[in-house]
Amino acid sequence: MKRRFLFGWLIVFMMSWTMTQANVFAMENGMSTGSEKRPTYIIDAKYDDATSKITGHYHVKIPVGEQKLQELYFHLYPNAFSNWKWGSASKPKKPGYLHVRNVKVDGSTARYHTKETLLKVSLPAYIQTGKTVQVEMDYELKLPQGGMRLNRFGDTAFLAQWYPMLAVKDQEGWHTDPYTSTGDPFYSRISDFKITFDIPKGYRLITSANDSSDSFSSKVTLQQSKVRDFAAVITKDYEPVRGKAGDVEVNLWYLKGMEDVAQELHHHAITAMKFFSKHFGDYPYKEVDVVLGETGYGIAGMEYPGLVTSLDKIPTRKGERPAVNVVAHELAHQWWYGVVGNNQVKEPWLDEGLTTFSEFLYMHEQMGEDEQKLLAKVAERTDQIHKEKGITSVESLYQYSDPVYGWMVYTRPAAMMWKLMEHLGKEKVLEILSTYYDRFRFRIATTQDFIHVASEVAGTDLKPFFHRWLYFQTDHKK
Ligand SMILES: [Zn+2]
Missing domain, CATH: 1.10.390.10 (Neutral Protease Domain 2)
Structure with a gap:
């Protein structure tokens, strides 16, 4: 994420900067023993724009490692918006939530317990190490209006951390850290996703998957492998500028009133993708989307795999300028957070x-x-x-x-x-x-x-x- 300028004195000093082994734990989390064993999420998501709700069925296949598991934990981050605890300035105008029911493990009704942003699912005793356990449930997501990241604004639904996200278990145990409004309180494993969206007529999808060709169908199944998360924007409001950085499709999505900066920011999105790929290593996916616009109080931009958000303009001492550094910052997160993960709560x-260093390097070399x-x-x-x-x-x-x-x-x-x-x-x-x-x-x-x-x-x-x-x-x- 990138913070906005919140304090005047920062502007003076910071010029254009918006404030805004066992090398790893045993294969990320102690639950899986091989690099190819990762969770697979299969989600049906039907969007109703009249009620700002997503309803559907959720199914996740989880490889169980060599450690016997008695329970699984999932983060229900949208519940942070049902009873906002982090001050009135960032409080959503209308609340949101994520409710689950009919939780099953391997087809049988399971015991589960939800408390605020956490869901605990008890596992039956027969679960063997080295196997895959399947958890499914029905869910209802209500989008908050004016929420941080997860948000409904105009004819756009912004889906961030919007499904039950499997918590990470590593050598320290389960990471069930609660939501907070400071920073990005998220920690997740590399997973595979198959999501079927059912969206009202006239809407299009912008997501973590490669979705350019399917964007206007009312029902579309999207897949993405080896990503830490899956974000989606369901919208009638956005228009694209399309291009390529080598073989990678780079799309910039803008709203009415942002035409003056869309081309320039798209140019920098392409240049930044080339710059970071050249210096750090290949970007492993086929597409990246940069979505301009409001993503919540105090946030200048946010990173998700294959999709980032950024403000269109940022304040300067003299007025405003295109948010080139925010776009560069969020795209650098594809390397630092997206591909190379870390516990964003702990460190x-x-x-x-x-990412900030990568941004500075880009701004120094490309923008002088x-x-x-x-x-x-x-x-x-x-x-x-x-x-x-x-x-x-x-x-x-x-x-x-x-x-x-x-x-x-x-x-x-x-x-x-x-x-x-x-x-x-x-x-x-x-x-x-x-x-x-x-x-x-x-x-x-x-x-x-x-x-x-x-x-x-x-x-x-x-x-x-x-x-x-x-x-x-x-x-x-x-
Ligand atoms: Zn950041």
């Missing part, structure tokens, strides 16, 4: 910091921007925050208040990578990033994994460097 810096002034301020400002609050750059989402989150999780790690580039040279830093990308493709990486890869590629122990920047340590005991 949000890992995807946000690398000079971030030196900003970056020079960052160490000083964040040292001061650390001194006052004792907080570091490697904390869980729940530890950060809003401006502190931006400084510690986005800018300080970006400044750290910039400093590393001054020490090692640009080529070495890009080699660190491409090696990290290659090694953790479709997996989950941790801070320690990143430091390990960086030290290996650099041929020198970078622990003291990273620990100083990330943990504010003067030695490297941690």
